Amino acid sequence: MDQVVIETSKSVLSWEYSLLVFVAVLGVIQVAAANSGLKGLLFSPGAVRIRFWPSQSRWGLTSIHFSYLFAAVTVLPALGFFFVWNSHNATGIIQGSEQAGLFVLSTAAGGIFSLFASSFINQWRLQSNQTRAQGLEALKEVTWYQAVWRRWVRNSSES
């Protein structure tokens, strides 16, 4: 019976750990993409302008602002949870090797989610853009999906 309880709590901890890393990675990728100008990787569809009635002044939220805001609500709470992890879970139940595996998987999941979500969000905004750049550099002009599709699917079907 005790064994069942231990296994359950371990699996809950692993899920909690993975989810927190996943969320934190999403935020870090947004900040990094905003800093490096990788527009195709951003979750923000562009600048948003808000007018506060009855005032005439407008308040703008650029893609970079949005990315920092997004990071603030993802990275900081996730790191906060890790900061108090040991006091909430009195023993380090997730072993080092397991932790490494979970981190890699969660980071990969966060990266893949970012690529697909940003490709969907930006598909119309960056549709007419062209680039000859290779690798991540191409994401300054187009989305990841557009870059992959144009290089590997369209080129192969044309040839």
Next chain:
Amino acid sequence: MSLDLRLFGWINGLGGHVPALDRLVSGLADDYFMIIAMCLVLVGMWFGTREAAERERNQMAVLKAMASLGIASGFVAWANVIYVVDNKSPGTSLHEIFNRARPFVQLGPTVVHGFYQPTDPSFPSNLAAVVFGLALAIWLMNKKWGTWLLGMAFVACFARVYVGIHYPSDILGGFAFAVAGVAAAYFLFWALSPLVKLIKWVLKALYLAG
């Protein structure tokens, strides 16, 4: 009294006076917090540079850091399996060192400030091996980010002594494993450079790097 014990007494003696400070330092000493924060810096380095050439250099540093982190941690686990789990060479000084009890076993539970009491041996500090392995590998290729990461590694290791779960010599032991891990990782990248180039090419072709 040995220098190690005196240094431990000085650092650990800073704790236990201000509960808020103990709480802060125990968070910094957390098994997960600093490692994850440092790994998130690596994720940021992968994507976050405007110049493509510099980004590619950073990505290579990140790959080397991941390798050295894994190798350093593997070295520690290997040593633990030999001397602790399999209990090889009993009576030798190496066996004694790798089976050294935590400070609170020798000095009493009052040395622990706001942290749980781990049950595994004290030497070497696995956290020190991992965080220094990561930070040193980056520092060799990017001094700016490497210096920040080394600072984070130092803070985490200082916090582990402060909360009373490691001696300073455990941290030094972890650091030695880290240096070995970094050397092994850099050697592997040099020896397997065609494979590394192929991996870089594949990642770039899939628009995941470069």
